[in-house]
Amino acid sequence: MKLREEQTILRIVSKLLLPFILLFALYVQFHGDYGPGGGFQAGVIFATGIVLYGLVFGLEAAETALPPRWLQVLMPLGLLLYAGVGVANILLGGEYLNYNTLDAHDPVHGQHLGILLVELGVGITVAAVMVSVFYAFSDRGKD
């Protein structure tokens, strides 16, 4: 614990960069349909931010910022969002994940909305799984 408190430079620089890492993750997430990126990459970048926080400030601090209980909700939530869009497409009269049906007037708008929601689901699940893998590994050998 003492070692961690001495790392002044590392702590300050990580604190400085963390908001930008998380912001970049959101950029990759929501700009994914126009540029390089998408749900998976965004989820991994977001998880990297949390992992960095956990490595520098300790597991307890990271678990306070993002409690493991939330992760257990977020993991299935992303998957449900993905599958829910597909089922909604079936209910609206198309095939599974046929985004065209999401907007009754303009299929292109439906495509936009569909890919945004599906990628958001992927991003949420990937970020939550990555962080919980990190939590599980860093918890080992404690008790």
Add this chain to the structure above:
Amino acid sequence: MTLLIESLSWVLLVAGSLMLVVGAVGLHRLPEFFTRTHAGSLTDTGGAGLILTGLMLQAGPNLIAVKLALILLFLWFTSPTASHVLAQSALRDGIKPEAEDETS
């Protein structure tokens, strides 16, 4: 004017590449851990600065140049921090610098 910017940009690009080559040689040839870290970190920061500035001149005053400047800014924060932490953990782990201490 174009020629001036173009030549300046290429001078920076070549200087940056040379610096990185020097850093790679230093990383291989220097005797012990701390001098190697020193070679790697200094030339990495300097070489990245020169190359990215050269690329900024190539791009011209637009959004790409701003993005390159941001990359440079983040590299200048993260790269020295990484070297600092590496050297500090090595010291704490008991590795002694072999070089003579000239300050005492």
